[in-house]
Amino acid sequence: MSQEDATWWQAKHEGDANPRAGLIPSKQFQERRFALRQPVTTLPVQRTMSRRSSGFRRSFRLSRNRKTNKSMYESKKSEMYDMADVPTYEEVASYRRHSGAKHRLVVLVGPTGVGLNELKRKLLISDPQHYSVTIPHTSRPKKTHETEGVEYHFISKHLFEADIHNNKFIEFGEYKGNYYGTSLDSIRSVLSKNKVCLIDVQPHTLKHLRTAEFKPFIVFVKPPTIDRLRETRKNAKIVSSKDDKGSSKPFTEEDFQEMVNTAQMMESHYGHLFEKVIVNDDLSTAYSELQQALKRLETETQWVPVSWTHS
Numbered sequence: 001m002s003q004e005d006a007t008w009w010q011a012k013h014e015g016d017a018n019p020r021a022g023l024i025p026s027k028q029f030q031e032r033r034f035a036l037r038q039p040v041t042t043l044p045v046q047r048t049m050s051r052r053s054s055g056f057r058r059s060f061r062l063s064r065n066r067k068t069n070k071s072m073y074e075s076k077k078s079e080m081y082d083m084a085d086v087p088t089y090e091e092v093a094s095y096r097r098h099s100g101a102k103h104r105l106v107v108l109v110g111p112t113g114v115g116l117n118e119l120k121r122k123l124l125i126s127d128p129q130h131y132s133v134t135i136p137h138t139s140r141p142k143k144t145h146e147t148e149g150v151e152y153h154f155i156s157k158h159l160f161e162a163d164i165h166n167n168k169f170i171e172f173g174e175y176k177g178n179y180y181g182t183s184l185d186s187i188r189s190v191l192s193k194n195k196v197c198l199i200d201v202q203p204h205t206l207k208h209l210r211t212a213e214f215k216p217f218i219v220f221v222k223p224p225t226i227d228r229l230r231e232t233r234k235n236a237k238i239v240s241s242k243d244d245k246g247s248s249k250p251f252t253e254e255d256f257q258e259m260v261n262t263a264q265m266m267e268s269h270y271g272h273l274f275e276k277v278i279v280n281d282d283l284s285t286a287y288s289e290l291q292q293a294l295k296r297l298e299t300e301t302q303w304v305p306v307s308w309t310h311s
């Protein structure tokens with residue numbers, strides 16, 4: 001309503017019945033507050049993270065997961081928590097996808113083991129004509145049972161490095177001397193087939209995906225309380241972070257703790273980018289919540305950054 005005062009702006013909730021404006025901190029004031037804020041809440045968690053970084057996502061799983069061939073590696077771009085831009089204000093505009101236009105990119109974010117693959121898998125099974133995932137690239141040699149462009153796009157190490165240099169990957173990592181990565185073109189390829197592309201990424205890559213081209217719908221999948229984790233994950237398995245064969249093992253107390261801590265950190269650093277938060281307590285409830293959110297995305301009007309509506 002008014003940005004006249006340097007410190008406090010007047011604002012009103014869109015659609016609010018109450019006609020009176022309230023006060024919100026100005027952009028400049030908000031930035032100053034962030035600069036002064038002590039990172040007290042994140043310090044103990046960060047210590048855990050640096051000791052063992054398995055709380056972070058090991059990406060590109062799903063595609064390799066098709067034959068339960070889970071393997072893992074740590075991300076190369078391991079600056080997981082580089083401060084995102086200070087969240088203050090972003091001008092938005094209403095957006096509604098018209099029929100025939102590309103779908104918004106659906107991005108799932110969450111700590112490792114929270115259930116992102118499980119949720120993606122359920123969506124894919126529910127409607128394989130509608131949902132799809134990207135095909136990752138790798139520099140490792142193709143195995144005899146594999147087909148180019150099915151499990152992976154197989155390219156040479158040299159070409160992989162050139163593509164890294166040319167920023168063709170949204171994420172990449174190295175595992176046992178081979179590169180693995182998700183290219184921007186692999187996302188484009190799914191979207192151009194008029195399918196909904198599902199990806200999961202580490203949150204520091206979100207800022208590179210927030211473009212008019214992808215119009216990402218970012219869903220944060222959050223663990224429930226530690227008590228509920230103990231109850232619901234009794235029979236679940238997580239890919240072991242300690243051995244490099246990618247074998248799975250039951251969750252430990254430490255895994256649960258790490259999941260909860262990482263989720264807290266992700267939320268405090270990137271929460272302003274999440275358009276939907278889903279607590280993965282009961283799996284089928286979480287799944288139907290996700291399914292409904294994605295359905296709404298296709299039928300209802302949403303607020304998106306104004307720059308996404310210019311192109």
Ligand SMILES: Nc1ncnc2c1ncn2[C@@H]1O[C@H](COP(=O)(O)OP(=O)(O)OP(=O)(O)O)[C@@H](O)[C@H]1O
Binds near residue numbers: 233
């Ligand atoms: N709500 C739930 N209740 C019980 N088990 C669950 C639930 N959600 C996921 N799981 C189980 O937890 C395990 C880890 O799930 P999943 O592999 O989907 O996690 P992820 O987030 O993709 O992890 P990663 O980053 O390690 O690949 C799987 O065994 C999965 O079946």
